Amino acid sequence: MTRDKEDTGAIRAVRPRGLTREGFDALLACLDPDRDKAGERYEMIRRKLVRLFEWRGCDGSEDLADETINRVARRMEEGLELKSAEPYGYFCGVAHLVFKEVLRRSSREFRALESGEWPPPIYVPEESEEPADRGLECLRHCLARVPGEQRDLLLRYHQGDNNIGNRKALARELDIPLNALRIRVHRVRRKVEACVHDCLSRVPDSSR
């Protein structure tokens, strides 16, 4: 789904297509009186909704997240008031409705298909499959762009066969709980992931 850029100040929150300017304004106003902070919260909620739909196994998770946001915003435009500190419950409730609609639609499609092609085949990579060269190139390029200690941390976290043991040792070394280490590493990984995604979208795939 195409999204229209909407300048909320320092943060460029992106208004989903199909949502009126008024609805979008009402939504942002509900999230935070400060438009910049509202923009940040909006983008965070959207990102999380996308992931929740992915974890539920939905196709088109971005569209479903936008649909959820559109419905919430429309209700706000109609005068629904939420406690701005805790709007998540409402978003979650609407997301579940959207998800159930997806399930019903899928179920109808499944019955219509009446084939053995459902659920979709699992992607099973070959055991010997190596990461594509350009993926590795992009990863190396992106690792080089994060500060060295973050890079070391990320790579040490992924090193070796005895990962659990290694990670516990690393957490002890840092004197932090394992979950804090996981989160710390993940935040570095997220930066790298965004960079790799960007890199792959720019680098032509010579294998194609």
Next chain:
Amino acid sequence: MRQNQMDDELLRSYLLGELPEPEADRLEQRLLAEDELFDLMEALEAELLAASSRGELAPAERERVLRRLASSPQGRERLALAKALNTVADVPSKQAPSPILPFRRRAAAPKAVFQWAALAAAGLLMVAGLSWFSRKTPQEGISGPLAVHERPAPASPVAPAPEESPASPTPGAQPPREPQRTPECLAGKDDAATKRPEPVKAVLALSLTTLRGAEDIEEFPLPPGADIAEIQIDLEGLEDSGSFHAAVRSKDKGTIWEKSGLKSRRLDWGTALVLDVPAGLLTPGEYEVAVTAGTETEAMIKEFKVVSVNG
């Protein structure tokens, strides 16, 4: 710890689609509201994908992971990243990666302890990496288990306009040296004479965490042609702190540069505070950069050493 294990189990079950619907609903509400829990969920997802690509999961579990987490294009991309990270991390390195020390503070301040401890837990890793942003300069001094060939780029590749609220070089500081430009900076543009020439930048990415065994002060090789020393400071975990005050202090001359009202900037490796310090102020010697977030009174401090580079 028991709570952590419970969360781990809960999150893992959710990821594998094994959580009963009411529990999944409750968990999703928490995931929307709690950033740390959400990050932990993504971290566990990445771990499952990495374990799957290493062949560390039982066949049935691996199939479940692939079906649940790697069937979408985005999921396949994450799986590919996990696999690539495993590959790169396992490349034998000549130099073992340095152990990492927790966030180091100059002095404890009770009022600020909570925030900084939270920041440390939130992954405030600030790292020193050095970059000379001249396209022809070879890259050296790379540490870590991976031979990487690039360094952080300047926040803005084009010459920055004069700073909106000029930083104040402290009295007694040396004036900036006369700008010198590499020929490539001036060549190839028809209107070069009518445009402001681009300043040459040297980039230093800083961290306030320290690698064990690497407690020596970071060196910043500043070439004589540099106009701007761009100091990039990782702000992960500090994005909501509003504005910042930063100061660069010389061991000999005291504060040589400072500026308030600095805002974070999004660089290609993350959110950072970018300090454009006139290179002429940074004569060879020992320095520290002090960053104070928002309304805090205590600064985070990182030392570095400027060394001259011939050529």
